[in-house]
Amino acid sequence: MAAERTARARGETPDEVLDRNVNEVLQEIRVTxxxxxxxxxxxxxxxxxxxxxxxxxxxTTVYAVTMISTALSTVVLVAPVSFHRMLFRRRQKSAIVAFADRSLVxxxxxxxxxxxxxxxxxLDVVLGRGPAIAVCAVIGVLGL
Structure with a gap:
């Protein structure tokens, strides 16, 4: 509903909305x-x-979690680019936008x-475990 109102207010056709959405989500992925x-x-x-x-x-356990989550983040963030390439010129922009949105999240x-x-x-090395966990918890809450 909100997307339709925005499209009408901008004077965009459904195809123009999809083009804009594809460009916006790919730009967000590039930055991330x-x-x-x-x-x-x-x-x-x-x-x-x-x-x-x-x-x-x-x-070493925290390092492994960090390494694995960062590697998975890389794979998940790059996936929409591959998906876009596979569906290029097949009139599947809405599927690309939906997939890219989920991948970005x-x-x-x-x-x-x-x-x-x-x-x-x-921070576990620098400040000790207690303060490190507290700061990590704050980052987690702010990141949500």
Missing amino acids: ITAVQVLFAFLLTLPFQSRFGDLGTFG GGLTLLLVGIGSAVLLV
Whole structure:
């Protein structure tokens, strides 16, 4: 309903609305994927640092959660690009928009887990477990 009102107010046809929605969601993915790539690149280097072995079970578990959620976020955020390419010129823009929207929400959720657990990992070393968990909880609440 709101989309129809917006389209009427803008004087857009249904095809123009879909074109705009595709462009907007792909732009959102482009912006988000940069953050994911930076975090992922940083995480790839951590096990090769001399103090990585000092993390202990908690630290290595948090690292694994961070690494896995960031890798999954990358995959989920890139998926709409592949989906768009598969359906290119097949008049399936509404399916592309719906898939990209779900992927963006899923990718952002996984990114929130990745960022939160990365902060937990670092602050556990810097401030201790209690403050690290508190800050991570605040990030989680604000991220929702």
